[in-house]
Amino acid sequence: MSIDPEILQAVDRIQVIDTHEHQEEEWQRLTQKIDFYRLFTHYAASDLVTAGLREESLRKLENPEVPIDEKWRLFEPFYLAARNTAYCKAVQIAIRDLYEIEELDRKTYVTLTERMRERNKPGxxxxxxxxxxxxxxxxxxxxxxxxxxxxxxxxxxxxxxxxxxxxxxxxxxxxxxxxxxxxxxxxxxxxxxxxxxxxxxxxxxxxxxxxxxxxxxxxxxxxxxxxxxxxxxxxxxxxxxxxxxxxxxxxxxxxxxxxxxxxxxxxxxxxxxxxxxxxxxxxxxxxxxxxxxxxxxxxxxxxxxxxxxxxxxxxxxxxxxxxxxxxxxxxxxxxxxxxxxxxxxxxxxxxxxxxxxxxxxxxxxxxxxxxxxxxxxxxxxxxxxxxxxxxxxxxxxxxxxxxxxxxxxxxxxxxxxxxxxxxxxxxxxxxxx
Ligand SMILES: [Zn+2]
The missing domain is CATH 3.20.20.140 (Metal-dependent hydrolases)
Incomplete structure (x- = not known):
């Protein structure tokens, strides 16, 4: 069935009180070196592991010092296997709407990382x-x-x-x-x-x-x-x-x-x-x-x-x-x-x-x-x-x-x-x- 557009519009406009997060403070975030993988660490990575990603690869993906090209090689096959889940969907929507990248793939992960770094400033x-x-x-x-x-x-x-x-x-x-x-x-x-x-x-x-x-x-x-x-x-x-x-x-x-x-x-x-x-x-x-x-x-x-x-x-x-x-x-x-x-x-x-x-x-x-x-x-x-x-x-x-x-x-x-x-x-x- 279709969604009533008037209801959707009203629900979209509501200012939300979010009853549960584990959010870091901004001052913590600004000191970190970030890349595309960060968006997946919590929780999408769990679906990559369920799809077969190994523990040692996970450690590399989590390491901010590992070059992003190497990360992408480890990440891509398991992302393709698990990108159907809502854990991954939430990240895809964020990438599309916040960083204006339609699809995360081998052509866009560098741009995504650059855009995230540009944005990682006070505010x-x-x-x-x-x-x-x-x-x-x-x-x-x-x-x-x-x-x-x-x-x-x-x-x-x-x-x-x-x-x-x-x-x-x-x-x-x-x-x-x-x-x-x-x-x-x-x-x-x-x-x-x-x-x-x-x-x-x-x-x-x-x-x-x-x-x-x-x-x-x-x-x-x-x-x-x-x-x-x-x-x-x-x-x-x-x-x-x-x-x-x-x-x-x-x-x-x-x-x-x-x-x-x-x-x-x-x-x-x-x-x-x-x-x-x-x-x-x-x-x-x-x-x-x-x-x-x-x-x-x-x-x-x-x-x-x-x-x-x-x-x-x-x-x-x-x-x-x-x-x-x-x-x-x-x-x-x-x-x-x-x-x-x-x-x-x-x-x-x-x-x-x-x-x-x-x-x-x-x-x-x-x-x-x-x-x-x-x-x-x-x-x-x-x-x-x-x-x-x-x-x-x-x-x-x-x-x-x-x-x-x-x-x-x-x-x-x-x-x-x-x-x-x-x-x-x-x-x-x-x-x-
Ligand atoms: Zn929790």
Whole structure:
């Protein structure tokens, strides 16, 4: 079926609040030597590996010192094999619209590299994300600064408080001790340190984020303090002898503490569920969003932002979001993992779940350019989904356009209190300066 042009135009114009990125700051980008391959590093390279690209070639492609002609020879056969996927499509759209190159091939990779280098000057990130993408604010889970990235462009970015380090035991203790300059020798001191972490960053952060699904199932038992204390004392004396069961007890306990602090600080809780980044290692049974249901029941005042449509458990996530008032669905990353599943998911959500519970876009990239391609795919998917619902007489056109504003901007503005947070983050940048 065709897309209603009026809906597409309206969806295209919406200023977006992007609920999940790993974006670098512009000052980081400007110090780097860049070339065409950079656009593929995150995530398209994973599809090249799935198509057969070897680890040693990948290392060469990632090395900024390797000449681009050599890179192209390594890259081309696997790009031709994998360029059909949405990971690659997002990059192709960015290359076409931002650098005005219709097709990436052996005749254009040098020109593309030259154009990228010419553009890599102050203002480049704002040009891509604000001017071209029409992103008002992007929420960042920084991967290079531990718990929280303090130095940031507060006009464009907000920052998550990352608690994933608290979900590894016993390294959580050492990492908190170092970060807060405290000594943790008892469970009570550990609890104090977690509280301090939230006191330090809770007001500046837009949310907390944890992606422990990469290494553990998402069921978190509510462990009594007495049990945690026993394991704490036993494992801190002999950290090397910690068993997986003891690690579970301590990290289950820690995550419940985090959830309680989030309620106090009114911080949404962003949780990775579903598909894993990378290659050749995925434990699908850890990733089902339904594993989190005991938390949804126990903490009605918390706000759980469930990532990546739980792919491939989208059906479970529709049911969970329909059932629990404290669960939100987040389509970040989804439009490039599987755009068809994403469109079906959104259509099902819009006919089964209140529209106020949906965040429809997060680029989930470290670099700015592919966000542009991802957002084009998302806007197109959303417009198509809404057009179908109008044609099926489920919505009027006006209702469809109102829903688009909600899911791309208004819901996130309200749930993450973005204006208030931006003001706090701005002030923090000035104090730092
Ligand atoms: Zn991510």
């Amino acid at each position: 480049v990130v704002s040009w891509i994300l604000r001017d071209r993408c029409r992103i008002r604010l992007a929420q960042v889970n920084a991967l290079d600064t531990g718990y929280f990235r303090v130095k940031t462009d507060a006009e464009l970015f907000q920052q998550d408080l990352s608690v994933v380090d608290l979900l590894r035991w016993p390294s959580a203790v050492e990492s908190l001790e170092r970060h807060l300059d405290v000594s943790i020798t008892s469970l009570a001191a550990y609890a104090d340190a977690i509280e301090k972490l939230f006191a330090k960053y809770g007001s500046m952060a837009d949310a907390i984020k944890q992606q422990s699904a990469y290494f553990r199932p998402q069921f978190f038992a509510d462990v009594p303090d007495a049990d945690a204390e026993r394991v704490f004392n036993a494992t801190l004396k002999k950290p090397k002898e910690t068993t997986p069961e003891q690690e579970r007890v301590m990290t289950d306990w820690a995550f419940h503490r985090c959830v309680r602090h989030c309620i106090e600080h009114d911080l949404p809780i962003k949780i990775h569920t579903g598909y894993e980044a990378g290659n050749n290692d995925m434990c699908l049974e850890n990733l089902n969003p339904n594993l989190l249901s005991n938390l949804f029941r126990q903490y009605p005042r918390a706000k759980f932002d469930i990532f990546h449509i739980g792919y491939p458990y989208e059906a479970e996530l529709v049911a969970v979001a329909k059932q629990y008032a404290n669960v939100y669905v987040d389509m970040c990353w989804a439009w490039i993992i599987d755009p068809i599943a994403s469109r079906h998911f959104l259509k099902r959500c819009l006919t089964a779940v209140p529209a106020s519970k949906i965040f429809a876009f997060g680029g989930d990239y470290m670099y700015a350019e592919p966000v542009y391609g991802h957002l084009r795919l998302a806007r197109h998917g959303i417009a198509r989904c809404l057009s179908e619902l109008v044609e099926e007489e489920f919505f009027t056109r006006d209702q469809a356009i109102a829903v688009a504003h909600r899911i791309l901007h208004d819901n996130a503005a309200i749930v993450f209190r973005v204006d208030e947070k931006q003001e706090i983050l701005r002030r923090a940048q000035q104090t730092k300066a």
